[in-house]
Amino acid sequence: MDSELLGYGPRGLQSSARDETATERVFQQIRADGETARVDIARDLGISPATVTTITADLMARGLIEETAARTNATVRGRPRVALQLRAQAHVVAGLKLGDKVTTLVLLDFQGRQLAETALRQPLHFADTNTIVQLISKALDQALAQAGLSRADLSAIGIGVPGFVDAQLGLVHWSPILDRRMVPLRALLEDALDCPIAIDNDANLLALAELWFGVGRSIRDFIVVTIEQGVGMGVVIGNQLYQGTRGCGMEFGHMKVQPEGALCRCGQRGCLEAYVADYALLREAEMALPLVPAGSPDRLEKLFGEAKAGNLAAQSIFRRAGKLFGIGLANIVNIFDPELVILSGEQLRYDYLYSREVREMMEMNSLELGHPPVELRLHKWEDQLWAKGAAAFALDRVSRRVLVGGAQNA
Structure with missing residues (x-):
């Protein structure tokens, strides 16, 4: 993210899936704009200037926002215009993606600016929770040392985990990196790290990264499909991350495409x-x-x-994978009717998953309603963006806690 563009979060969001207070709406507007004047907040949200003045005075008193000279490209006579922005020092969070090959971590301040990052190349496959705790602790200490901070400076840690995750309960039903099922990972990590933890499926958090920092800031409905060791999906509807009733939905990789077919690592076929x-x-x-x-x-x-060199057996393996992938994409297009589908992940270095044949298979199996086909966009993010999505998740949890509970931690 450009350090000069302090705004993050979806733009143009006027309401959420739950009823928000006026204070939350004002705060979100400031966060999304980066910096904005009180009069602009009142206009954009349709609330009175007096209400905006009262709310922003309270947010300033709690150390969450601050005044700054508004940026302008022209010389304006008279009193300089005053803008509001989030106070960067109010909170620091960590975002972390646990991967089967690489674990990445970033630190963000309250303005969404990156303070430090680190990556540890330690394979995780059927790991126990002690190994997970040690790995996270090592990554945290490296990043905090880079930023000149300590663990006491952290307000929360967001963690992306591959597999079936109940974000509300902090429970991992199954993950290829863990040695057992039904792991109360959030509670275990909070006890071990002495810090509030927010965990979710890693594909959901990549979609959140797109919503807060990427193309999703200006798009209300989009889908992110990830292709790495597994296949994941994050769905954004009306600027909101959709997770299902129990937080375990959107498992695109476990859509059934062949009855009694090949064995999946989840245990089903x-x-x-x-x-x-x-x-x-x-x-x-x-x-x-x-x-x-x-x-x-x-x-x-x-x-x-081998496939590129003309090996027919290798080509048939990739061709079948691409065909089934295209059909799977058509299914989610037919269900959600998104404005955009974003493909992301390590396997996109192999073009069989976004070839012309895959796009044609998706379009051929999508409903024909006389509209242009859904845009399919390739977005090859580095691992750090997965971690930024986890950090955004942590920032959102911190923001809700201090806004709803009136807590002050600045």
């Missing part, structure tokens, strides 16, 4: 992920391509190279 994810492609390669040895660390690269 016929999931889309069981044909598209990297482990699925390599499983087929081990049976069809002895030229791609099972122990090779770059097996997927070798498989892709």
